[in-house]
Amino acid sequence: MQVHATFELSHAQTVFCYVNGHLCGTQEVDATNGSVTFPIEGFWERNMISFVFPTNRRQSVIQIKDVGIDNLYYSILPRVFHDNIYVSNLDQSSEHVFTELYHAHQFEGPGVVGVRYEWPLEEWYFRQQTTDAPAEDKQRLALSRFINYGWTDTKKRLKAGPMHELPILPLDAKLDAGDCDSIAGIFDTDTGNEPQMKTVIQDGQTRLVPDLALKENKRLTLFGPNSADYPKVHEATATSHTWQECEQKLQGIDFYWHHRVPALEQLVEALGIKTLYAIEFRTILPRSIQPVHGDHETKSLFNGLKNRLYIPISWNEHSNLAFYGVGNVKIDLGRVYCFNGNAYKHGARNNHPTKIRHALLITANVDSERFDKLLQESYKKFLSWL
Numbered sequence: 001m002q003v004h005a006t007f008e009l010s011h012a013q014t015v016f017c018y019v020n021g022h023l024c025g026t027q028e029v030d031a032t033n034g035s036v037t038f039p040i041e042g043f044w045e046r047n048m049i050s051f052v053f054p055t056n057r058r059q060s061v062i063q064i065k066d067v068g069i070d071n072l073y074y075s076i077l078p079r080v081f082h083d084n085i086y087v088s089n090l091d092q093s094s095e096h097v098f099t100e101l102y103h104a105h106q107f108e109g110p111g112v113v114g115v116r117y118e119w120p121l122e123e124w125y126f127r128q129q130t131t132d133a134p135a136e137d138k139q140r141l142a143l144s145r146f147i148n149y150g151w152t153d154t155k156k157r158l159k160a161g162p163m164h165e166l167p168i169l170p171l172d173a174k175l176d177a178g179d180c181d182s183i184a185g186i187f188d189t190d191t192g193n194e195p196q197m198k199t200v201i202q203d204g205q206t207r208l209v210p211d212l213a214l215k216e217n218k219r220l221t222l223f224g225p226n227s228a229d230y231p232k233v234h235e236a237t238a239t240s241h242t243w244q245e246c247e248q249k250l251q252g253i254d255f256y257w258h259h260r261v262p263a264l265e266q267l268v269e270a271l272g273i274k275t276l277y278a279i280e281f282r283t284i285l286p287r288s289i290q291p292v293h294g295d296h297e298t299k300s301l302f303n304g305l306k307n308r309l310y311i312p313i314s315w316n317e318h319s320n321l322a323f324y325g326v327g328n329v330k331i332d333l334g335r336v337y338c339f340n341g342n343a344y345k346h347g348a349r350n351n352h353p354t355k356i357r358h359a360l361l362i363t364a365n366v367d368s369e370r371f372d373k374l375l376q377e378s379y380k381k382f383l384s385w386l
């Protein structure tokens, strides 16, 4: 096996690579797109890859751009690994962990950039066969491995654990097939073509940017604020730590049905939703994917199974939704699923040559007795689906 990494540096220098504390080798690295490859013996369940730059000069920048195992690169910047990156000066006097988005780090001299794999990523990734797929296919390949991995042991452990630590749970609530068809029709006939957005937090600032991973996938709001207020709602739900704080940030924003869908209004009522913020499409166009990623809502509000709700509106035999620990999710069209997306990595694909795959994502405060009751009943009824 080999570990590869690409760096952007202020000056060319030597790097030492350590995997789980063992030195794998040392190499010279170019300043721009400096790539290194080190042979490694193998991985543990949780791993630490460190790149040590002992000759880095004062105030020199070290940026890790990508890291890969056996030619399967997984770009760091599209957020998959950002929360597992840390940097420190060589004397370890100032470790900095990127709890937010990773960006280049300026060092005061010799420094270390490390990547921690806190969850056993290698279950679906590291233990696979070597491949030399073209760069654009690598996310697709990683997703495919993620979907196909046999999760037996992890699944057993998760199912035996607390209910709220499940990655996903079907609820005893469902839209009928006719309603799903007409909702999908709203998307297909809408002429608006706004990009789907995501929140990034950098230096404490929240910004809403087009989600490049989903660049082909349109965003359409069924319920929520107008376009101008959308970033505020996205920010409030992604960064607030109490409902009060969230409500404060949302003061004065008008939430309304952009398209009236009586079946959805009834569903919101039936679920016992306390405050509804948004119902939006999450579509995947033919032959497209949503790469493996984690969501960014704060866990203080959108926690566990009260994270977000997901409804598959149209599906086909070439579509998959996969979660860490569960793998390919059994999809029942129109059924509401609790979607624990900020705790577990997930990804989706639509390999159908012509059909769009539609799903709805509901952002809401579901802290209500009725929702709790529904959750408990659904847990008894649908745990065996996982």
Ligand SMILES: [Fe+2]
Binding pocket: 293, 294, 295, 341, 346
């Ligand atoms: Fe997600």
